[in-house]
Amino acid sequence: MSDVEYLRSLLTQYDDFPKPGVGFLDIFPILRDPFAFETLITHFVHHITSQTIPKSVLKKVDVVVGLDARGFLLGPTIALRLGAAFVPVRKKGKLPGPCSSVSYEKEYGTDIFEMQKDAIRPGQNVLVVDDLIATGGSARAAGQLVEMQGGTVLEYLFIVEVVMSRDWQYDKAPIYSIVQYN
Numbered sequence: 001m002s003d004v005e006y007l008r009s010l011l012t013q014y015d016d017f018p019k020p021g022v023g024f025l026d027i028f029p030i031l032r033d034p035f036a037f038e039t040l041i042t043h044f045v046h047h048i049t050s051q052t053i054p055k056s057v058l059k060k061v062d063v064v065v066g067l068d069a070r071g072f073l074l075g076p077t078i079a080l081r082l083g084a085a086f087v088p089v090r091k092k093g094k095l096p097g098p099c100s101s102v103s104y105e106k107e108y109g110t111d112i113f114e115m116q117k118d119a120i121r122p123g124q125n126v127l128v129v130d131d132l133i134a135t136g137g138s139a140r141a142a143g144q145l146v147e148m149q150g151g152t153v154l155e156y157l158f159i160v161e162v163v164m165s166r167d168w169q170y171d172k173a174p175i176y177s178i179v180q181y182n
Contacts (some may be wrong), residue, residue, distance in 0.1 A: 003042075006036070011025050023133060027132075045082065063087050063124050066086060067128070071128075074130075089111065091113065100148045104137040111173055125152055132161070133156070155174050159178050161180050
């Protein structure tokens with residue numbers, strides 16, 4: 001069994017969560033299993049070091065941005081393995097100090113993401129990581145926050161991509177997902 005098949009087999013779907021008509025894919029079984037979590041992180045790091053970094057101009061990743069909240073579970077470990085910084089993107093009002101903010105549409109309404117204004121320096125190469133991409137609103141907002149600070153998004157990384165849901169293609173950076181789900 002490949003690592004992708006293995007990780008896919010651990011995902012659990014819950015229908016009608018968090019609201020009727022929505023199917024929720026739970027990544028927590030992967031996090032509860034140390035071997036599975038190691039497989040996940042190793043898969044991401046292998047992809048980044050063999051595909052993403054060689055295609056980048058500066059041949060390095062400076063910052064890994066994790067989206068509130070499941071991106072916080074993946075981002076710090078990936079950043080540590082790459083020798084990069086970790087920067088959180090949080091919902092409005094959750095970060096101290098001056099912040100940049102961007103509003104975005106999500107599956108069930110509008111929200112606002114923030115990033116501390118001094119978190120990324122101009123010219124830094126950035127990866128954006130989260131557990132799942134559906135419509136892409138939160139990923140796009142994170143990319144806008146990175147650009148507002150002068151950083152360059154090299155790639156967006158997700159465990160799962162809900163293929164039929166995404167209503168945008170971000171032309172400045174590719175999207176990589178381990179598991180594609182319809």
